[in-house]
Amino acid sequence: MIGLGCARAPLPSRGPLPLRAVALPLLLVPPATLLAVSYVHPLYVDRYVLYAYVGLALLLGAALERLARTRRVVAGGLAVLSVAALLPYSVQLRTPQSRIDDPLAAARTVRELTRPGDGVLFLPARRREPIMSSPGDFRGLRELALARHAIPSGTLHGIELPAPSIRARMLTAGRIVTVNDPPGQPLDDTPQERMKRAVLTRYFHRCAVRDVTGMRIVLYARPGRC
Template sequence: MGAPHPHRKHQEAAISRTASAGRTAPWRWLPPLLALALGLWRLDRGGSMWRDESVTLQVARRPLGDLVGLLGQVDAVHGLHYALTHALLPLGEALGLPAPVALRLPSVLATALAATGVAALGHRLAGPRAALAAGVAYAVLPPVQMYAQEGRSYALVAAAVVWATYALHRRRWVAYAVLLAVACWLHAFAVLAVLAHAVAGWRLRAWRRCAAAVVACALPLALVGAGQADRQLGWLGRPSWADWAAYALVAGLALLLARDADRDLVRLALPLVLLPPGLLLAVSLVRPLYVDRYVLYALAGLALLAGARARPPAPARPPARALRPAAALAAALALAGALVPWSLWLRTPDSRKDDALAVAAAVRDLARPGDAVLFMPARRREWLLSSPGVYDGLTDLALAATPTASRTLQGTELPSDRLRARLTEAPRVLALMDPADQPLDAFPREAVKRQTLAVFFDLCEVRAVHGARVALYARPGECPSGEIG
């Protein structure tokens, strides 16, 4: 055989270099590794766990049949995540991981997967430099870091939506429909991504069919969830000025980044940033539904637009528009300086509303055998349900039916007259309450709790923990130190 033709030899070398570069290109491995490192960094958050994670933990530990019964009453929109956690949590605990760490690991992995998807989409739309910048930008965004370390569904929803967006761009229709349907079953508000995708896909018959299939698949969950909405979302108020200000800031930044960006990239990324949170905010003016974490996936669009700014300028573009290396380095250092304090804070107990494990520790320290416990309000029973070693040693005065028996999250309580009778017979009571600056529940049963404690007991001690108070009440003259707090 003769020597290869020179032109063919050059082609093979170019293909080899391209394949080699594809295997080692930083945009492929740096974003997921960075997301993974940030997710694993202080994953235990100082040994803390807030009440929403506590719900996930105690629900996931129920037998599967009891879990199905619960979802018929409440939290159906989280059903798939609870089922996944029910299956995966024992694996983490079998490896010797603390329960909160095992609970959060799926979110860490999902965030790394989402960062990979953002980078892959950036590469398809704007090249390797934009891919690297977009993937890194997504990984370091503070909300992304926050929910990467949380035992809830939001990071998983974001990963599914990101890869559905990638499948939309590649026109992989089966993958698109499946991924988006999974996202909707992980959280119903992922369906808003369908509206964002409509900007790029509406003219395509295949997209319209997929979108209809996704909506049809999500409809049963939406109908069940709508029936549970008053119990599940009744705590929500209308969007605050801070919610609108945050949306305006993100939207303004997205519009600024979209200037002169590739049209295909803008058609995918900009609607993803603007439409899901914007529509949810608008609907919440009539029926409060908005919480920023429900549309966490929208930040993938912002990361894509930011990454597009790292794309080399077109030859016709004036050189002055290109960001000089020194200016880019200065901007990166300034951004890192701003993000580091946020990143550190996000890994502390104070970054969440409360700390169920700190409440349990305070109760363990104050309690004596035979003590009673009272939750004020009743929904704060969640603070102890994920710490059965503490909860099982106390008498729950108000409890009528356990969470499992009643197929509820926090159980059901006795009527006011029976509750008053039981409470007046208790020698010592540990009352678990919201912080002093929170409004008191106006329900009659909660008023009976407060009034009975005030009339029949002395307040011995109050311990403030993050997001809660643990108060010890005893019969007059029976406080441990002989002093009344």
């Protein structure tokens, strides 16, 4: 709405296209398109369309420039107010608490709960962010489900083994640490994920649970080995 309001004002036009013809579509089209697609399949995440706010910056800047030519005190006051209003949000965005998850905290928790030779699983497989960002915290642990790493396989998170192979590997472990989605998230219904949950439920006891931002770390062990 702010962008539309600024676009209605007389804005400078020094190039082959009016400023609003560039800035307004940039502001509106990417988020609107992603929102529309999300009615079919949920994809909307604000960071995917963060670049669209360049359009808002252009419109605001042009409106302030025009205002400054006629009412410099008002324009200066609005600029100061804008910075003051955005400063707390800008500072908060640069803290770990602003993230929906904290892979570094998850990796540290894995290191605290485990010892060399323990197995590690990611439930679901896309929860591999901690080991990708802090591989040193996983040194000495055995990845029980991974078949090919991300880079050699050309994927984001690597490729996992078939479900029977994951079961066989899990049964060789005395203790397994798992990196999970936070409570309340839907469970992935792939054969690999179903097998991981089934083996843990049948053959292992839950020894410790630690919650970090956006993830849950659980240590499992064979009966009597917690």
